[in-house]
Amino acid sequence: GENVEQHPSTLSVQEGDSAVIKCTYSDSASNYFPWYKQELGKRPQLIIDIRSNVGEKKDQRIAVTLNKTAKHFSLHITETQPEDSAVYFCAAKMDSNYQLIWGAGTKLIIKP
Amino acid sequence: DAGVTQSPTHLIKTRGQQVTLRCSPISGHKSVSWYQQVLGQGPQFIFQYYEKEERGRGNFPDRFSARQFPNYSSELNVNALLLGDSALYLCASSLRGSDTGELFFGEGSRLTVL
Numbered sequence: 001g002e003n004v005e006q007h008p009s010t011l012s013v014q015e016g017d018s019a020v021i022k023c024t025y026s027d028s029a030s031n032y033f034p035w036y037k038q039e040l041g042k043r044p045q046l047i048i049d050i051r052s053n054v055g056e057k058k059d060q061r062i063a064v065t066l067n068k069t070a071k072h073f074s075l076h077i078t079e080t081q082p083e084d085s086a087v088y089f090c091a092a093k094m095d096s097n098y099q100l101i102w103g104a105g106t107k108l109i110i111k112p
Numbered sequence: 113d114a115g116v117t118q119s120p121t122h123l124i125k126t127r128g129q130q131v132t133l134r135c136s137p138i139s140g141h142k143s144v145s146w147y148q149q150v151l152g153q154g155p156q157f158i159f160q161y162y163e164k165e166e167r168g169r170g171n172f173p174d175r176f177s178a179r180q181f182p183n184y185s186s187e188l189n190v191n192a193l194l195l196g197d198s199a200l201y202l203c204a205s206s207l208r209g210s211d212t213g214e215l216f217f218g219e220g221s222r223l224t225v226l
Binding site for chain 2: 006034042043044045046049089091097098099100101102103104105
């Protein structure tokens, strides 16, 4: 079955700098790749997603890139702010399967 | 509009007991999924229901069961609780079943098994 690996487990960046979180997946049939942000004690919330027919997607300070050949996708956050501090999860899904397979999460710390 | 609502928000049980968790999806959503999130890990898929039928089951023992009602709300039942069942149980709703649309999560039910 599908397996999603996420790196790094913790990322500390200076406020205003960029942060990059990387994920790899194992099943080439996966075609949907969402990113969720989970603040402490809160629900996961979708921040951006990408489908396999697109290589890159941007939404203000957040972007996601997908390399289908290498089976990896990345989250890029520019001009980081204190409110970006949270745990970020990548996930993968295919049309023929009902379950979303999640990475282990990256704790992003924004240093003032 | 109300989001996904779950109850109870917190509960404490002892080993061997049974628990029922409840979820109401966003109005108009016909699919409900259940995930278990152990502290420090990503959510793990337990079940998905669409139009009151089980459409997917994750790698969980038969102690875990669920159902979806005609109004699309759902219950997750866990029997013979073990210490390792302590986790945040998340319910997510979506418009349809196997589509790749957004999952909307509730705040979760935090279960502690003593």
